[in-house]
Amino acid sequence: MPRPKAPVKTALSPETAWAPLQKPDWFRIKLSESDRYKTIDGLVKEHGLATVCQEARCPNIYECWNSGTATFMLMGDTCTRACKFCHVKTGRPNALDPLEPLKIAGSVKTLNLNYVVLTSVNRDELPDEGSKHFADTVREIKKMNPAVKVETLTPDFRRTQETSIQTMLESGVDVLAHNIETVKRLAPSVRDARCRQEISLHYHRLAKKLSPTIFTKSSIMLGLGEDMHEVLESMKELRDVDVDILTLGQYLQPTKNHHPIVRYFHPDEFKELEARGLEMGFKFVAAGPMVRSSYRAAEFFVERMLNERIQIYGNV
Numbered sequence: 001m002p003r004p005k006a007p008v009k010t011a012l013s014p015e016t017a018w019a020p021l022q023k024p025d026w027f028r029i030k031l032s033e034s035d036r037y038k039t040i041d042g043l044v045k046e047h048g049l050a051t052v053c054q055e056a057r058c059p060n061i062y063e064c065w066n067s068g069t070a071t072f073m074l075m076g077d078t079c080t081r082a083c084k085f086c087h088v089k090t091g092r093p094n095a096l097d098p099l100e101p102l103k104i105a106g107s108v109k110t111l112n113l114n115y116v117v118l119t120s121v122n123r124d125e126l127p128d129e130g131s132k133h134f135a136d137t138v139r140e141i142k143k144m145n146p147a148v149k150v151e152t153l154t155p156d157f158r159r160t161q162e163t164s165i166q167t168m169l170e171s172g173v174d175v176l177a178h179n180i181e182t183v184k185r186l187a188p189s190v191r192d193a194r195c196r197q198e199i200s201l202h203y204h205r206l207a208k209k210l211s212p213t214i215f216t217k218s219s220i221m222l223g224l225g226e227d228m229h230e231v232l233e234s235m236k237e238l239r240d241v242d243v244d245i246l247t248l249g250q251y252l253q254p255t256k257n258h259h260p261i262v263r264y265f266h267p268d269e270f271k272e273l274e275a276r277g278l279e280m281g282f283k284f285v286a287a288g289p290m291v292r293s294s295y296r297a298a299e300f301f302v303e304r305m306l307n308e309r310i311q312i313y314g315n316v
Contacts, residue, residue: 070116085181087255105143108148116148119154122155152173165210169210174306179219183234184233184237215283217247221250223261228273235277235282247285
């Protein structure tokens with residue numbers, strides 16, 4: 001009697017074991033420690049500061065710290081959602097630290113940064129989903145040093161979108177970012193069940209409706225099982241809601257329990273997507289294997305654009 005065939009293992013079945021993909025030869029990280037990087041690294045250790053750059057082991061930490069950029073995560077280390085790509089733990093978060101905005105502002109001043117990215121875990125249990133805490137942090141940073149440019153990479157604020165986005169805009173934030181993360185077809189298997197592409201797109205639609213001049217930004221990870229047509233479709237959806245800046249990078253699997261890497265996109269494919277994005281009308285596109293949502297090349301562009309705006313219109 002013939003033996004029954006073993007079940008087919010597919011890259012999109014997280015409960016099934018498979019051999020991880022080998023990194024291609026061209027997937028390499030270039031490390032370069034400048035004096036500024038060493039200074040920031042020393043200050044971070046001396047003052048016991050926590051940055052997403054270190055916690056997430058971001059491959060761009062050297063480039064960003066060398067140029068005076070860092071990313072901080074607000075509202076604790078426990079998320080109320082459980083996305084399949086994310087290494088942040090899930091559970092019941094602790095109460096907010098009311099002194100955190102002041103602490104972060106002090107850290108920014110201590111590190112002598114000129115561009116700051118603030119991100120956070122999801123806090124669905126809060127009445128405002130954390131928007132006021134974000135806004136308070138932006139205000140404290142600007143109070144200590146008005147010249148610092150601040151970008152916020154926020155959750156979708158799904159229950160309180162209009163009021164929360166208005167709160168963010170009134171804080172004086174320079175760039176409002178929210179990531180769709182992946183293409184529409186894969187969203188249910190990659191993101192938490194409470195995340196929906198329509199909600200994320202509406203976030204950007206509302207932001208531009210409430211403040212047509214605010215810079216908006218989003219990001220897509222590649223290598224989760226999407227094809228080029230789907231990526232281009234998602235890019236067009238972001239342009240349709242007037243997103244200004246797009247980053248595209250290679251997804252890297254944090255642990256064997258997370259969503260697998262289905263394939264590595266070649267640098268030439270990223271170049272093609274960058275060119276197509278600019279043709280669509282994005283003001284800036286950063287695309288490459290090591291590009292992350294908070295990426296210095298995009299931030300440098302924003303910084304230059306904001307400075308040009310100030311020279312023309314002043315601080316408005």
